[in-house]
Amino acid sequence: xxxxxxxxxxxxxxxxxxxxNLAAGARRAAARGLAWRPHAKTHKSLAVARRQLAHGATGLxxxxxxxxxxxxxxxxDDLFLAYPVWAAGPRADRLRALAGRARLxxxxxxxxxxxxxxxALRGAPAQVLVEVDSGHHRTxxxxxxxxxxxxxxxxxxxxxxxxxxxxxHAYAPGARxxxxxxxxxxxxxxxxxxxxxxxxxxxxxxxSSPTEGLSPSSxxxxxxxxxxxxxxxxxxxxxxxxxxxxxxxxxxTAVATxxxxxxxxxxxxxxxxxxxxxxAPWASSYGxxxxxxxxxxxxxxxxxxxxxxxxxxxxRPGERVxxxxxxxxxxxxxxxxxxxxxxxxxxxxxxxxxRGANT
Amino acid sequence: xxxxxxxxxxxxxxxxxxxxNLAAGARRAAARGLAWRPHAKTHKSLAVARRQLAHGATGLxxxxxxxxxxxxxxxxDDLFLAYPVWAAGPRADRLRALAGRARLxxxxxxxxxxxxxxxALRGAPAQVLVEVDSGHHRTxxxxxxxxxxxxxxxxxxxxxxxxxxxxxHAYAPGARxxxxxxxxxxxxxxxxxxxxxxxxxxxxxxxSSPTEGLSPSSxxxxxxxxxxxxxxxxxxxxxxxxxxxxxxxxxxTAVATxxxxxxxxxxxxxxxxxxxxxxAPWASSYGxxxxxxxxxxxxxxxxxxxxxxxxxxxxRPGERVxxxxxxxxxxxxxxxxxxxxxxxxxxxxxxxxxRGANT
Numbered sequence: 001x002x003x004x005x006x007x008x009x010x011x012x013x014x015x016x017x018x019x020x021n022l023a024a025g026a027r028r029a030a031a032r033g034l035a036w037r038p039h040a041k042t043h044k045s046l047a048v049a050r051r052q053l054a055h056g057a058t059g060l061x062x063x064x065x066x067x068x069x070x071x072x073x074x075x076x077d078d079l080f081l082a083y084p085v086w087a088a089g090p091r092a093d094r095l096r097a098l099a100g101r102a103r104l105x106x107x108x109x110x111x112x113x114x115x116x117x118x119x120a121l122r123g124a125p126a127q128v129l130v131e132v133d134s135g136h137h138r139t140x141x142x143x144x145x146x147x148x149x150x151x152x153x154x155x156x157x158x159x160x161x162x163x164x165x166x167x168x169h170a171y172a173p174g175a176r177x178x179x180x181x182x183x184x185x186x187x188x189x190x191x192x193x194x195x196x197x198x199x200x201x202x203x204x205x206x207x208s209s210p211t212e213g214l215s216p217s218s219x220x221x222x223x224x225x226x227x228x229x230x231x232x233x234x235x236x237x238x239x240x241x242x243x244x245x246x247x248x249x250x251x252x253t254a255v256a257t258x259x260x261x262x263x264x265x266x267x268x269x270x271x272x273x274x275x276x277x278x279x280a281p282w283a284s285s286y287g288x289x290x291x292x293x294x295x296x297x298x299x300x301x302x303x304x305x306x307x308x309x310x311x312x313x314x315x316r317p318g319e320r321v322x323x324x325x326x327x328x329x330x331x332x333x334x335x336x337x338x339x340x341x342x343x344x345x346x347x348x349x350x351x352x353x354x355r356g357a358n359t
Numbered sequence: 360x361x362x363x364x365x366x367x368x369x370x371x372x373x374x375x376x377x378x379x380n381l382a383a384g385a386r387r388a389a390a391r392g393l394a395w396r397p398h399a400k401t402h403k404s405l406a407v408a409r410r411q412l413a414h415g416a417t418g419l420x421x422x423x424x425x426x427x428x429x430x431x432x433x434x435x436d437d438l439f440l441a442y443p444v445w446a447a448g449p450r451a452d453r454l455r456a457l458a459g460r461a462r463l464x465x466x467x468x469x470x471x472x473x474x475x476x477x478x479a480l481r482g483a484p485a486q487v488l489v490e491v492d493s494g495h496h497r498t499x500x501x502x503x504x505x506x507x508x509x510x511x512x513x514x515x516x517x518x519x520x521x522x523x524x525x526x527x528h529a530y531a532p533g534a535r536x537x538x539x540x541x542x543x544x545x546x547x548x549x550x551x552x553x554x555x556x557x558x559x560x561x562x563x564x565x566x567s568s569p570t571e572g573l574s575p576s577s578x579x580x581x582x583x584x585x586x587x588x589x590x591x592x593x594x595x596x597x598x599x600x601x602x603x604x605x606x607x608x609x610x611x612t613a614v615a616t617x618x619x620x621x622x623x624x625x626x627x628x629x630x631x632x633x634x635x636x637x638x639a640p641w642a643s644s645y646g647x648x649x650x651x652x653x654x655x656x657x658x659x660x661x662x663x664x665x666x667x668x669x670x671x672x673x674x675r676p677g678e679r680v681x682x683x684x685x686x687x688x689x690x691x692x693x694x695x696x697x698x699x700x701x702x703x704x705x706x707x708x709x710x711x712x713x714r715g716a717n718t
Contacts, residue, residue: 007424007450007718041661063662065366083662086618086628086677091366109619112676138663139619139626168660259445260468260498267498269445273692274717277636301527302400302688303422303442303717304497317471318445329661333632333693336715356695358633358662359366 001346006339008257008320009270011331013234013338015347017251018048021233024249026055028213029227037061037080037205039230042329044354045338046074048233059103061228065094066357072102074353080205082164082228084109084131084139085117091359092120099124105203107131107164109140111152118156128153129164129203130194134186135179136168143189147197154199162203162225163190170210173282176244180214183207184224191222210244236328237288238280247290252338253322254287254331256305258315265298266314268305270323275305276330288324297323360705365698367616367679368629370690372593372697374706376610377407380592383608385414387572388586396420396439396564398589401688403713404697405433407592418462420587424453425716431461433712439564441523441587443468443490443498444476450718451479458483464562466490466523468499470511477515487512488523488562489553493545494538495527502548506556513558521562521584522549529569532641535603539573542566543583550581569603595687596647597639606649611697612681613646613690615664617674624657625673627664629682634664635689647683656682 003012029036038052039061049060049071059078062068068079079102087095098104099121108114109131117128130149133140141149143163150160165186170179183206191201207227231239235250256270275287277300285296292309299306305323315321325331332338333355340348362371388395397411398420408419408430418437421427427438438461446454457463458480467473468490476487489508492499500508502522509519524545529538542565550560566586590598594609615629634646636659644655645664651671658665664682674680684690691697692714699707 004448007448007453009717084618086616088616088677089363089366094366110676113618116677138658138660138665257445257447259443259472270717272635272637272686272689273715276631277638277686277689278631279636279638299497301497302692306497317469318447318475327631327636330631330636333661334715334717356632356693358368358629358693 002344003255003341003346004344006346008255009274010255010339011335012253012255012322013340013350014251015340015342017249018233021235021249021251022051022055025229025232034224035226037226037228038233039082039228040071040354041067042230042233042332044332044352044357045350046071046353047350049074049076052233064357064359065091065098066359067354068098069094070354070357072098076102078103080105082107082166084113086113087117087120095120096122096124099126105129108149108153111149114149114153114158115156118153118158123157127161128158129162129205130160130190132163132165132186132190134165134167135182136166138166138168140165143186144193146190146193150194150197150199160194160199162201162205163187163194164203164205167206167208167211170208171238171242171280173242176210176242177214180211183211184220187224188220188222209239210242231328234328237324237326238283240288240324241284247293250290250324252328253290253324256321256323258317258319258321261314261317264309264311264314266307266309268307268321268323269303270305271301271303273302274331274334275300275323275325276327276334278327278330283326287326289321290324291322361703362614362700362705363703365705367614368633369614369698370694371612371614372699372709373610374699374701376608377592380594380608380610381410381414384588384591393583394585396585396587397592398441398587399430399713400426401589401592401691403691403711403716404709405430405712406709408433408435411592423716423718424450424457425718426713427457428453429713429716431457435461437462439464440466441525442466443472445472446476446479454479455481455483458485464488464520467508467512470508473508473512473517474515477512477517482516486520487517488521488564489519489549491522491524491545491549493524493526494541495525497527499524502545503552505549506552509553509556509558519553519558521560521564522546522553523562523564526565526567526570529567530597530601530639532601535569535601536573539570542570543579546583547579547581568598569601590687593687596683596685597642599647599683600643606652609649609683611687612649612683615680615682617676617678617680620673620676623668623670623673625666625668627666627680627682628662629664630660630662632661633690633693634659634682634684635686635693637686637689642685646685648680649683650681
């Protein structure tokens, strides 16, 4: 089958770029001596997860119990739920069942959350990492206060094996190096606090795609031990605009058709229901066109992307163009499948196994 | 089943508010003497579409061929594709098949698009409306230039029955009345141009949720004849912030759980993969909490919404809260089902039949 035999819009995956990204991800982690536990929320695909594991990933990171269920059912057996899961309702039983099917590690960031998690697991085997806020100010505790949460977890019967953080404040222009240093410092402080509370901080887990290639600022007693990049397996316009990836490292694009053209602008049939509506304050546009690096998506509706081409030639109605989503994780979650293609030929179609797995 | 028996996040639909919104939509159209053709892209649900038709809708509006296929298969037989569909590839045959199954009207906004559409239909019955730009500057032709597109469509063998527009520039603070006037003027000008080209402009179709309740600015020879509101069937935070709806007219909310709380802030488990990432420049936040009208979602990740409560009490971890998405159409498209609930009881679960129907 040819790409032209598929109606637009759809997500096209270049397996050669994917393969390079997988090898690069493994290499970056190895160069820093880190365990590599990529975040499967980006691809939600067993086919991609298996390739990550084949390239040496120690396991997967997940955001939700439902994602973990999909990957456990697909045979992935070492899973870290990097989220302060609230283990109530049916989710409590689902967590316990999951703990019986995979080597499960779960995030906690409060004493109440830890107590509830222990009650849900009822002794089922799972390890716990305490989440630390390294500057993103989302979830997680202040690094030197992990002891109280860890103590509550231990008292409830959980096995605490370390700390984790997400340095999401790396998602701002020029912030990558600072965020990487914050991450290393927060994990070191938290690990020391854990050790002071009598708990061996075996796992110090960090990572984000923008900080992935950056070395910790200094040798320390408790250096980062694990990295959890998500986006970099595919790349996206955000990574390009943060100088964390080039267009040539972007493996996934939306294939769209021009439906309207006029005076410097074209309108494509890929809108927010294909690309996602993400637009960080610093983003130049709602997505980028790798073949037209100066073009910008100036407006986005559900099924329209309005592209400004400036003084450059505007593609004609009926022409197909590739669009790099701003945030590939949300674009993938809108699709039922990833169309694997080599040149003009469709060589495979991979389901987005964990699409919509939000609970 | 109780709502508490479902793990969060999910979309909850209040059938009493829905019923009020349906009646109000029909009443607003009737008061202006308009045919009421609501846009099904908002709900993507046969259950909701059937209620709209029972309340007097003359048919449905759709954005994509795939959406139209879903609603035609579900028995809805009068469909308007309000999009300048590019009828190439498999889509050409799909359009022809669709024209054989439902009374089909299709948008065109270029001579090339019309020629291609006629070639795709190969004589299958369908009517055409020429799209006009009334100020949103997305797709559509300048109102007084519809004649050339209409002539090309007629020459290609299509039946042109009128004009349509989407006054999307109503989506800005204080812009509703101006956009409604622009819409009426553009449709009048375009209809006159069509008449001058010898084509009876029977259909003058406009409408958006923000302009839905507004009367045309003046009596004219070619007044608006049809309205196509989408969002107002459910309501959302954008409509509230544009003063086009109150919280009490919002039928659909995401049910989320607090997973983290600290100094004036809570973090919920509903993020951009549940709510969508929409945030217009004028929006106050990434969504609103009807029970906490002063709260704002100050940051949104895929599975985290960070809510600022200011000086008000912050809900505790484990508490459930309702979130009104900024743009309900994108939130619905992320869900597999709408959970119909009366009070604490789940009374039905409606599939999002056309979820992901982008092509």
